Amino acid sequence: MKAKRLYFFLVLAFMVSSVKAQDLLDILDKERKDTLRYAEATFKFSRISFGHSVQTRKDGTLDVFITNRFWNTPADRSQSFFVDRLSTRFALEYGVSDRLMFGVGGTTFDGRFDSFLKYKLVKQRVDGNGSPFSLSLFQNASYFSESLSGSRYDAISSGRFSFTTQLLVAKKITPKFSLQVSPTFIHRGLVYGPEDPQNHFAVGFGGRYKLGAHVSFVSEYYYVANPLKSIDTYGPFSIGVNWELSDVMLQFMLTNAVSTVEDAFIAQTRNNFNFKNPNLNFGFNFTYTFHLKNKLKRKK
């Protein structure tokens, strides 16, 4: 009996001392209570493929963003080298703060100049205490500079402006998989026919799946609730791959959208997604990111 009790106390003493040795890391886990953990990089870039993602750029980063779309005309024979048509948008996009982003761009093919502001309103929290999704507001204005047949357009330059407002709602569901829904309102300046609406409602769906650490698969689609009546339009769709290399972002995609400006590609995509020329475009976007602020220096 005595021996049993002695044994029991020895075991107890051993347990007490071993518990003491183990819980150093647990003490540290308890120490760190106030760490806010937000879902970072729901998408790797400010665009999913052609459309804006919920992501804004970090404070002090300048993106030199070049968007290209290549496509062929339906002619049997063509004397064009490589592709028949090319549209390029050159843009500068700057992260004013970690939440606010500003950009200007110009497109060669349809002569559209655009400028936008995007603000990250809500950040998704991963610890379950806050918002389960991220939310950004997007507003752009675009100016259509191409000359138009029919003199009634030339008289009023205000009709050449279009505006797009988007609510970008996204969730990083797993570290690899993110989804976005983007309710969109478009006001188009130009009136093609009396039956055409000038205000469009649309909703976009987009997603990414990380294939590896640096490569992700992306796809996007926009549904327009009240499309143009005088011409046939289709919802823009894309499948693509985003490849990130240090300061360079490369995006490759197949899409039926020609334009890269929101009001044009959402409401005025005239081809459906199929493999007949000139419906299918190959898209190649190149972005080089400059860092104008040194984060280490600013802290000191």
Add this chain to the structure above:
Amino acid sequence: MNKLLLFLLISTTFLQQDPGKIIARQGQVSFFSYTPVENIKAENNQVLSIIDLSDNKIAVQILMSAFIFEKALMREHFNESYIESDIYPKATFEGTIIDFDPTLEGEQTRIVKGNFTMHGATKELEIKIKIQKQRQKFMVSGSFEAEVQDYNIKIPPLLKGNIAKIISVDFKFEYEAYES
């Protein structure tokens, strides 16, 4: 006899607690990667560390997302593509400071031996540290080298030149008495 034993056991457990624990809440850990292409430097000033003075056991906890880089994109790449902080948010170290005498005032150089876990991989390390005691404050500093390969961190072939194979890590902790 039994009562005496019980008394001894209780008194020893209480005696063990007597030297107590010391904690560092704003420990500094920085790492460097030097290559001809690019130098990468990152700093973390929120590292936690605790030492149990009764048995010289030490633990360190590093929050990976708290590292700050010169470029904002580097931080994103570090967390998203290399260290995968969504899956492995912390790096930890657990070890023992060999022959550490907490009562000794001034400077002493000791070896700390233990396991470092980062990105899901554990490696045994032996690090030379400098301990400086001034009144009730302890300063611990040192450096070690970590091989990227040891921690299952994959670097794409195109970026092999940008990231060093061996990363040098510096650390500095200032401890004060811990009250639970």
